[in-house]
Amino acid sequence: QGQLVESGGGLVQxxxxxxxxxxxxxxxxxxxxxxxFRQAPGKEREFVAAITWSxxxxxxxxxxxxxVKGRFTISRDGAxxxxxxxxxxxxxxxxxxxxxxxxxxxxxxxxxxxxxxWGQGTQVTVSS
Numbered sequence: 001q002g003q004l005v006e007s008g009g010g011l012v013q014x015x016x017x018x019x020x021x022x023x024x025x026x027x028x029x030x031x032x033x034x035x036x037f038r039q040a041p042g043k044e045r046e047f048v049a050a051i052t053w054s055x056x057x058x059x060x061x062x063x064x065x066x067x068v069k070g071r072f073t074i075s076r077d078g079a080x081x082x083x084x085x086x087x088x089x090x091x092x093x094x095x096x097x098x099x100x101x102x103x104x105x106x107x108x109x110x111x112x113x114x115x116x117x118w119g120q121g122t123q124v125t126v127s128s
Contacts, residue, residue, distance in 0.1 A: 002026045002117065004100045009122030016090050016126075022083040022100030022119060029102045029117070033109050034083045035063070036074065038096035038124075047110055048098070049074040049085060063106060090126045097121040 008020040022034070035050030049072055050063040057078035064072060073086040083100060101115035109115050 002029060004029075004102060004117055004119035006098065006100045006119045006122040009098060009124045011125045011127065012090055014091055014126055014128050018087045018090060018124065020085040020087070020098055020122060020124070022085075024081045024083075024102075029081055032102040032104060032117075033106050034076070034100070034102045035109055035115075036083075036085050037099045037101055037115070038094075039099070040093075040096040043096075045099075045114070046096075048072065050106055050109055051076055051083065052106065053078065061106075063110075087124075090124075092126045092128050095124060095126050097123050 003025040005023045006020060012018055033050055033052050036048040037045050038048050039045045047065050048068055051059060051074045052061045053076055054060050062074055071088050075084045099121045100119035102117040103109040103115045
């Protein structure tokens with residue numbers, strides 16, 4: 001039980017904004033850490049952002065890669081356990097497949113072995 005499904009990617013121009021969504025099924029991820037990774041052509045997988053929350057649904061912590069701080073915002077809809085990634089001022093170097101991911105801790109999510117759960121990915125392409 002449990003599945004991650006990303007959506008919201010597309011072809012956009014530099015300077016545009018985009019919101020990616022990651023929908024979950026079942027209760028598998030209700031107590032998990034969730035986040036986003038991306039992989040550009042010819043590049044290794046890169047951590048982007050992660051989020052944790054309390055029993056009340058209040059956000060307890062967010063994590064961002066230095067390369068995206070100030071432009072990317074991760075958030076969560078607790079009612080449906082949906083994770084979002086709001087991206088502003090898109091740059092050509094943001095072009096990548098963006099993957100939703102989940103694991104039991106932030107350490108496990110960002111470990112060398114990678115997250116335990118992955119979505120199928122959504123393509124973001126930014127033209128200049």
